[in-house]
Amino acid sequence: MREFTYHRAASIADLSPDATIIAGGTNLLDLMKLEVMAPPALVDITHLDLGGVEPEGEGLRIGALVRNSDLAAHPVIRRDYPVLSRALLAGASGQLRNMATTGGNLMQRTRCPYFYDRRMACNKRDPGAGCAAIGGVTRNHAILGASDHCIATYPGDMAVALMALDAVVEIDGPTPRRVPLADFHLLPGDTPHLETVLEPGEIITAVILPAPPGGQHRYRKVRDRASYAFALVSVAAVIATDGGRISHAALAFGGVATKPWRDPEVEALLKGSEPSDALFREAADILLRPARDWGENQFKIPLLRRALIATLRDATGMETAA
Amino acid sequence: MQITLHLNGATHDLDLDPRTTLLDALRHHLGMTGTKKGCDHGQCGACTVLMGGRRINACLTLACMAQDAQITTIEGLGSPERLSPLQQQFLDHDGFQCGYCTPGQICSATAMLEEMEAGWPSHASENLDGPFELSHAEIAERMSGNLCRCAAYANIVAAIQQAAGTTDHREDAA
Ligand SMILES: Cc1cc2nc3c(=O)[nH]c(=O)nc-3n(C[C@H](O)[C@H](O)[C@H](O)COP(=O)(O)OP(=O)(O)OC[C@H]3O[C@@H](n4cnc5c(N)ncnc54)[C@H](O)[C@@H]3O)c2cc1C
Numbered sequence A: 001m002r003e004f005t006y007h008r009a010a011s012i013a014d015l016s017p018d019a020t021i022i023a024g025g026t027n028l029l030d031l032m033k034l035e036v037m038a039p040p041a042l043v044d045i046t047h048l049d050l051g052g053v054e055p056e057g058e059g060l061r062i063g064a065l066v067r068n069s070d071l072a073a074h075p076v077i078r079r080d081y082p083v084l085s086r087a088l089l090a091g092a093s094g095q096l097r098n099m100a101t102t103g104g105n106l107m108q109r110t111r112c113p114y115f116y117d118r119r120m121a122c123n124k125r126d127p128g129a130g131c132a133a134i135g136g137v138t139r140n141h142a143i144l145g146a147s148d149h150c151i152a153t154y155p156g157d158m159a160v161a162l163m164a165l166d167a168v169v170e171i172d173g174p175t176p177r178r179v180p181l182a183d184f185h186l187l188p189g190d191t192p193h194l195e196t197v198l199e200p201g202e203i204i205t206a207v208i209l210p211a212p213p214g215g216q217h218r219y220r221k222v223r224d225r226a227s228y229a230f231a232l233v234s235v236a237a238v239i240a241t242d243g244g245r246i247s248h249a250a251l252a253f254g255g256v257a258t259k260p261w262r263d264p265e266v267e268a269l270l271k272g273s274e275p276s277d278a279l280f281r282e283a284a285d286i287l288l289r290p291a292r293d294w295g296e297n298q299f300k301i302p303l304l305r306r307a308l309i310a311t312l313r314d315a316t317g318m319e320t321a322a
Numbered sequence B: 001m002q003i004t005l006h007l008n009g010a011t012h013d014l015d016l017d018p019r020t021t022l023l024d025a026l027r028h029h030l031g032m033t034g035t036k037k038g039c040d041h042g043q044c045g046a047c048t049v050l051m052g053g054r055r056i057n058a059c060l061t062l063a064c065m066a067q068d069a070q071i072t073t074i075e076g077l078g079s080p081e082r083l084s085p086l087q088q089q090f091l092d093h094d095g096f097q098c099g100y101c102t103p104g105q106i107c108s109a110t111a112m113l114e115e116m117e118a119g120w121p122s123h124a125s126e127n128l129d130g131p132f133e134l135s136h137a138e139i140a141e142r143m144s145g146n147l148c149r150c151a152a153y154a155n156i157v158a159a160i161q162q163a164a165g166t167t168d169h170r171e172d173a174a
């Protein structure tokens, strides 16, 4: 690990563009040990007053320092936003969820093995260096949202559920603002080192949830082992039916794309339609239209199709085995 | 930098490089070698300790960030003369082979049983609001952050189920 100075922030005013925020430390320290990240200065925000889950309007305001385990177990989240509890509980381990924070979780970086290996070319780690994953082993990589400069997935689970819940990110800094989560993460394009709209010196202070959407909530995560593994494919679904037709459909996808993925065309197709296998197959066709594979990750295309169809059958009360 | 750690009921003043993890502070600076280093990257659970009563990975925690918190390690859960219920049950059920993962398993299980009592759901829970049973599936899920290379899992599960019958899972209930 490279040397750094450590400072415990007493107020938001202690933040500076030159110091990297540390919260739970579970992603940052991991990357610092490998010298994939080498910040010269750390500012510890864990003693700031950014905890708590409070009502805001008809929705909720989740403080950036709320730990993943507390959020998953929170009675209002369990009752009104169960897809979020389910996504959190499907991530990492009991220990890590006790450390990981809401803000840090949103900011977690890719698990692309070439990004982690400093001997390999990586545009995300070292802009302009090239991408060793393209032409390399791509089993983990994205089938949606990739560019010729980076094909790494956004690895997290929590943000996928938050996408399906229309969450908004509250940012403090020189210009405090609120950004819909859908606009928070960036596609890699030709600048894969820029992952979110957050600027140096800015901090996530909270995540805002709108009024509870009701309906059926599902988080389906497919992975290499039953627990303590990142998603190969995940589907967050909030689906309501009314009079035999789908009245609300919010779907987001993890493990398959360069950012938490949502496709308005898929949802538009479902809304107002009667649930059927034909409809769900068509939804999968639309979702996968822009999909592109790099060899080893080809399996994610049929896997995403099946995971989507199974989730939709489950959430609309059809039998799960398609 | 000057760091004060509150460990197993005692207070220690240390002069540490800010890079020192809580795990290295325990093992190398305080000689508390019960807590083990497996992967050093949050992937195995060998370094599990309790911070403010909650289980965490000491390898991904900076010692300077643990300042002011109450840390409990395997040495603080019980003593050879007075084992904690989980320590006793791991012995009775042969919940280990080489023993390297065991301190982490026991610290993790201690906090896991308290999470169950607090009504926390898990990925394996059918209903987010319970009731939660200490089934094999629940224990396997809730303990998935602790790997055992000797695969003593069957006996670890049995030890935890047996210990859950006793309410006070640790010697130092503070
Ligand atoms: C072995 C292992 C398995 C895992 N498995 C999963 C999994 O299955 N699913 C999953 O979703 N995740 C998984 N994770 C990732 C884990 O969820 C993240 O590491 C964690 O959520 C990061 O939160 P943190 O508070 O520890 O962040 P930190 O490590 O403290 O910070 C991460 C980044 O966020 C920035 N940051 C932190 N807080 C803020 C803020 N408030 N405002 C602005 N920037 C901020 C930091 O500067 C840093 O760049 C796993 C991690 C490990 C080590």
Ligand code: SF4
Residues within 6 Å of the ligand: A110, A112, A113, A114, A115, A121, A122, A123, A124, A125, A130, A131, A132, A133, A134, A149, A150, A151, A152, A192
């Ligand atoms: S896919 Fe992205 S993160 Fe992985 S090596 Fe290529 S540029 Fe780096």
Ligand code: FES
Residues within 6 Å of the ligand: B036, B037, B038, B039, B040, B041, B042, B043, B044, B045, B046, B047, B048, B057, B058, B059, B060
């Ligand atoms: S040594 Fe900390 S999790 Fe492996």
Ligand code: FES
Residues within 6 Å of the ligand: B095, B096, B097, B098, B099, B100, B101, B102, B147, B148, B149, B150, B151, B152
């Ligand atoms: S007993 Fe050997 S690693 Fe678990």
